[in-house]
Amino acid sequence: MQAQFFPCCPVCGAALTQNGRTLQCARRHSFDLAKEGYVNLLIGNHKSGDSIGDSRAMARARHQFLERGYFDVLRLAMAQQMQTLTGENPLVLDICCGEGYYAAGVAAAKPCRLLGFDLSKEMVRLAAKRKVPNALFFVANLSAIPLPEQSVDFAMHLFAPFHAQAFARVLKESGTLLSVIPGRDHLFSLKKAVYDTPYRNDEQAPDGGVLRLLERTRVKKTIFLESNEDIRALFSMTPYAYRTSREDLAKIEKLETLETDVDFVLLRYGK
Numbered sequence: 470m471q472a473q474f475f476p477c478c479p480v481c482g483a484a485l486t487q488n489g490r491t492l493q494c495a496r497r498h499s500f501d502l503a504k505e506g507y508v509n510l511l512i513g514n515h516k517s518g519d520s521i522g523d524s525r526a527m528a529r530a531r532h533q534f535l536e537r538g539y540f541d542v543l544r545l546a547m548a549q550q551m552q553t554l555t556g557e558n559p560l561v562l563d564i565c566c567g568e569g570y571y572a573a574g575v576a577a578a579k580p581c582r583l584l585g586f587d588l589s590k591e592m593v594r595l596a597a598k599r600k601v602p603n604a605l606f607f608v609a610n611l612s613a614i615p616l617p618e619q620s621v622d623f624a625m626h627l628f629a630p631f632h633a634q635a636f637a638r639v640l641k642e643s644g645t646l647l648s649v650i651p652g653r654d655h656l657f658s659l660k661k662a663v664y665d666t667p668y669r670n671d672e673q674a675p676d677g678g679v680l681r682l683l684e685r686t687r688v689k690k691t692i693f694l695e696s697n698e699d700i701r702a703l704f705s706m707t708p709y710a711y712r713t714s715r716e717d718l719a720k721i722e723k724l725e726t727l728e729t730d731v732d733f734v735l736l737r738y739g740k
C-alpha cells in the first residue's frame with residue numbers, strides 16, 4: 470500500500486496515519502490493512518462488509534466483463550476529463566468504486582493521489598489487487614464518507630446511488646464531481662432480446678442539491694459480444710438482472726452473440 474493521503478477515522482473523524490499494517494488515529498482507534506492492502510472502515514453493525522453491497526459472484530462477474538474492454542471508451546473519457554479538469558497531483562475519489570476498473574484507468578492518465586471506496590468488501594479487495602500507484606481502497610458507506618470536508622479535487626461516481634449532501638461535503642470549492650448514468654440507448658438490443666416491450670433510459674440527472682449540474686457529455690459506441698458468457702456477465706451487471714422472470718432469463722441462455730449500443734451520459738457537477 471503506497472497511499473499519499475489517508476481517509477479519516479470513521480469513529481472520531483481525526484486523521485489516520487499508518488503504523489506498520491495498521492491505520493490509527495490519535496485516540497488509538499485502529500484499522501488493520503488486509504493483505505491486499507485495503508482497509509475496512511465500516512463501523513457498527515456492518516463491520517464485516519461481507520454481506521452488503523454487491524456479492525462476491527457479482528464482483529467477479531463485473532471484473533471479468535470489464536477486463537474484456539467492452540466499456541473502454543468510458544474509461545478513456547473519464548481519464549480525459551480528470552486530466553483536463555484538475556491541477557497538479559489532485560486528490561481523486563472514486564465513490565462506489567466497484568472492482569476499480571475506472572479508478573485504475575483514471576490514475577494511469579496523470580499522477581494523482583487516489584482513494585476509492587465501496588460497500589462491498591469483495592469489490593474493494595479486487596480493486597486493491599490492481600496495485601494502482603499512490604492509491605488506497607477502503608470499505609465504507611457513501612452516506613458517511615470518512616474524508617475531511619472539502620478535501621477532494623475530482624470525485625468520480627459511476628452507476629451508483631447518488632447522495633448529494635455527502636458528495637458536496639467532501640468536495641473542494643473548486644472540485645468536480647463526474648457522475649455517470651446510462652444513456653437512452655444503453656444496451657437496448659440486450660433488453661430487446663429479453664423483453665417484449667423494452668424501455669429506453671430516461672437520462673434524468675440526479676438532483677445535485679448544492680452541487681450545480683454544469684455539463685452533460687455523451688459517450689456512445691456499438692459493441693459486439695462474442696460469447697454467451699460475456700452476454701450473461703453483462704446482463705448480471707444490469708439492474709434488470711434482479712427483476713427478470715425465469716422465462717425471460719432463459720432467452721439470455723440462448724444468445725450466442727449480440728451487437729448492442731453502449732451509451733453513457735457523463736454529468737459534470739461543481740459547487
Ligand SMILES: C[S@@+](CC[C@H](N)C(=O)[O-])C[C@H]1O[C@@H](n2cnc3c(N)ncnc32)[C@H](O)[C@@H]1O
Pocket residue numbers: 521522523531564565566567568569570571586587588589592609610611612626627628629630
Ligand atoms: C453498479 S455497481 C458500479 C460499480 C463501479 N462504479 C463500476 O462502474 O464498475 C454499484 C456499486 O455501488 C456499491 N454501493 C451500493 N450502495 C452503496 C453504499 N451505500 N455505499 C457504498 N457503495 C455502495 C455496490 O457495492 C456496487 O459496487
Ligand SMILES: [Zn+2]
Pocket residue numbers: 478479480481482483494495496497498
Ligand atoms: Zn478515531
